[in-house]
Amino acid sequence: MQYEERYFVDSTRQVWNYSLFTDEDIRNFQNGTHYRLYEHFGAHALQVLDKEGYYFAVWAPNATFVSVISDFNEWNNETHPLLVREDRSGIWEGFIPGFPKGVRYKYHIHGFQGVHLDKGDPFATYCELKPYTASITFAPRYEWKDTPWMNTRAAHNALDAAWNVYEVHLASWMRPDKNNEDWYNTYDQLRELLVPYVKDMGFTHVEFMPVMEHPFDGSWGYQGTGYFAPTSRFGSPEQFMALVDAFHAEGIGVILDWVPSHFPYDAHGLFLFDGAHTYEYADMRKGYHPDWSSYVFNYRRGEVKSFLISSAHFWLRRYHVDGLRVDAVSSMLKLNYSREEGEWEPNEYGGDGNLEAIHFIKDLNETIFRDFPDVQTIAEEATDWPKVSRPTYEGGLGFGMKWMMGWMHDTLNYFKTDPLLRSGKQDLFTFSLMYFYDENFMLPLSHDEVVHGKSPMLYKMPGDEWQKSANLRLMYSYMYSHPGAKLLFMGDEFGATTEWNHHSELPWHLLQYPAHRGIQDCVRTLGHLYRSEPAFYERQFQTGGFEWVDLGHRLESVVAYRRKGHRPEDDILVVLNMTPVVRRDWKVITYGKTHWTEIFNSDQAGYWGTGDTYNPLIPVQPLAHDEGLAELTLHLPPLGAVFLK
Known part of the structure; x- marks a missing residue:
């Protein structure tokens, strides 16, 4: 790029009068x-x-x-x-x-x-x-090796591609010394440890909790001071580039959490940068975030807007990342977010929307998808704000996807329920499909669900040890067969028994026990099955990609549905038994095929299931009174899922 030299250079000065700006x-x-x-x-x-x-x-x-x-x-x-x-x-x-x-x-x-x-x-x-x-001062000199990925990543990052995302906090995924929170694996060590693990588990993308420089470990990176700098905790910018490159070499996309919503008050950071409210709103009814004791960017100011969109552009261009998950979008959209009456001022039309932030978000997404049409932006947005993941020309905010927080809450509430009482809560299970196609949803079981007294995923499940494991495998089976992209936080894939603790590392020692190896093996199978079966992702954001088959057995808590790709022969029938009662010779009526094969069973012995309820041969009886319909006879395992193709 050519720069214009704006000023005369006086070579006698210690600082020469020189500019890169036009x-x-x-x-x-x-x-x-x-x-x-x-x-x-x-x-x-x-x-x-x-x-x-x-x-x-x-x-x-x-x-x-x-x-x-x-x-x-x-x-x-x-x-x-x-x-x-x-x-x-x-x-x-x-x-x-x-x-x-x-x-x-x-x-x-x-x-x-x-x-x-x-x-x-x-x-x-x-x-x-x-x-x-x-x-x-730094000048990276890194030679990227990911040309094959960059040339084809549009297909990997498309909305009709498989999205199985592993959410990772780099510092606490694994440590050289689990008792020393100030000793980290380097980017180079993570390249050797994390990349093959993510590939082996069948994840298509990895999402890093913020890697941008931040002063306080306890913020998990969400209160940053370096909007253009990968944290030096793990090494140099060039080493971070090599980590991204290594993921791309294995066909795995990299998503970064990015925080344009607020920043901390650290003395060396953006707050009161030149003694005045330069980056933040001066009116603390808009400029102070009560939840996080942080400060809100002034989206009205053009210079601030240019700063933030340039930051997003920087990570996509210089670091070849494949997407940005934008944090705390709800707090940006709403002037009254976490504020009581009298603590906020309505916008010029009397509403509660932050018009400047809305305009910024639309410009952000338009810019990203114009300059990087082969990436995604993903909104962490928890309200009923309409059209978050619809294009701006349709009146939307322009994100590629949105986290489906309602699905997450309803699903966890359902699976926390004693299986014998689930018949009364089937609406929690089915409600997500009433509104699923309003947005391009990603199903998140994120870090937020396993901290602050919420308990680890395994201990959200009811019952004894065996039932907890079976319930968790069943819930994951439901998640992977539900329409939409998937996101699973590290440690959930093997049934961590403690809440996530950023001071330590994941409890990898649990994998010496069959129950936890079984959960991990089940998630691994689901990951590879999900990305290999087009019916699970080709039409994941289209109404034609899902069909209820049987919702008429509320008392037994058995449901069946069909996932559909572009070709009928790729269809997959999913049957879930939500109680510990074995259902033998269970009848399911469906259409189109006269031969079905069990391709997945969450109760396999290898997953620490019983291993004694499965379907080696599936009798199919055509129903003469209605051409095309057939009755399948299945054996349903306790607290189990079966997938048929």
């Missing part, structure tokens, strides 16, 4: 329509007048003085002052000859009402390892 860049920045700010702001290695060094640019519109302080100048506030542009854009910039790579730096700012601040670079691409907070 007039068009400034207009777009201020209008909220500049989506590649990372090419201009931050620290950039350049050669000017045959001198190697770094160009710095930072937005601090309320500052009266900005300098670069670093190891390079022994953290002297005065020696390397940046120059403010004369166009009143609030941008301070300059080229420092001789400034090396790998050096710590911050911006020293004289801000609003004379306050003096030392701030990290909002556009830093590499940061110091916590608890230290400096930015680091």
